[in-house]
Amino acid sequence: MTDDLADSVSLLYPTENEYLILWWNRVPVAISYAEDVYVMVDDIIVLLETLENPEIQEAHVYWGSSDFRAEWWIDRTGEELSIDSRWDSVVGAYESLLNERRRITVDAKVFVAEWLKLLRRIVDDIARESVRMGDEDMLVRARALLAAERPAAA
Numbered sequence: 001m002t003d004d005l006a007d008s009v010s011l012l013y014p015t016e017n018e019y020l021i022l023w024w025n026r027v028p029v030a031i032s033y034a035e036d037v038y039v040m041v042d043d044i045i046v047l048l049e050t051l052e053n054p055e056i057q058e059a060h061v062y063w064g065s066s067d068f069r070a071e072w073w074i075d076r077t078g079e080e081l082s083i084d085s086r087w088d089s090v091v092g093a094y095e096s097l098l099n100e101r102r103r104i105t106v107d108a109k110v111f112v113a114e115w116l117k118l119l120r121r122i123v124d125d126i127a128r129e130s131v132r133m134g135d136e137d138m139l140v141r142a143r144a145l146l147a148a149e150r151p152a153a154a
Contacts, residue, residue: 087099
């Protein structure tokens with residue numbers, strides 16, 4: 001039994017070889033499931049819950065893992081999100097390149113759909129491995145986001 005969703009993520013994925021790739025203004029950013037995603041997962045859920053409400057025009061997130069440390073300020077304009085970022089740490093140490101390309105504009109539905117793919121993998125892996133946890137609050141919230149999922153624009 002694990003403590004919570006973050007603890008479950010840290011135990012599910014091998015430290016050495018499980019990465020997701022975030023593309024930021026044509027720059028690939030490696031994010032480790034075991035070292036980074038477990039720190040980020042609660043913030044991902046809160047961010048997606050915030051963006052679920054179309055009346056909320058601004059959001060802020062600080063990604064605080066050791067190998068993926070960045071701060072994002074998100075503004076919604078219609079169907080688009082403009083994200084202004086500050087990068088402090090990434091695998092490969094090319095924060096300066098990311099900071100040169102700090103602003104990005106993305107379709108809100110596509111942005112949310114991409115993060116939901118990550119949550120779906122985590123939730124499915126937890127179910128497949130029959131992981132039990134003491135505090136399931138964030139898992140319940142992740143499942144609610146996935147249940148409300150709408151297809152992204154093609």
